[in-house]
Amino acid sequence: GVQPGAAVLVHHGLTGGHLVVSADGRVRGVLGWSDAVLGDPAEDIAGLALSVGSPAAVRAATLAGYGARPCLRGLWLARCDAVIHLAEALDGHGGGPPPATVPLLRTRLRRAWEPILLERVTELRDDGRDDTA
Incomplete structure (x- = not known):
């Protein structure tokens, strides 16, 4: 596991x-590691x-050896980014039609906010540990 x-x-x-x-929504590979x-x-x-959505992201991260804390940090990062990017797109259109990116940003927001079981059953301790294993 990850230390x-x-x-x-x-x-x-x-x-x-x-x-x-894959067709069932599971992440099977990641391309483009040059950066x-x-x-x-x-x-x-x-x-x-x-x-791919929060449940699939947590499933992939868990299979990679990550624990609750990095998974929840990642979900909150995704959720904050999704809200900020959608708000910026909606605010920046000046009363005209919304930008073409708005449907994609709404989809990303919906994916990031999909509920996961981990949030309901995990009680995180405030002991400074980063339970990644």
Whole structure:
């Protein structure tokens, strides 16, 4: 499993265009690792949540060895980003028709806010640990 606090290789630009997804919605592969960096796995979990939905993102992250904390950090990152990007698009159209990106941004918002069981059953301790294993 992944060790708490360890630097991990993250894609650093994970979007739907970099994913290989099976017909049943499971992530089967990730393409385009040329810009990969050492960083926080929550960044990639957020990209997964926006692309394939929160349940699939948590399932993929769990299979990769991540625990509750990085999964929840990734989901909150995805949710905040989705709200901010949609609000910016809606605010910036100046009263005219909304930009063409709005339907995609609404889809990403919906995917990020899909409920997951982890949020309902996990009680996170405030002990400074990063339960990544």
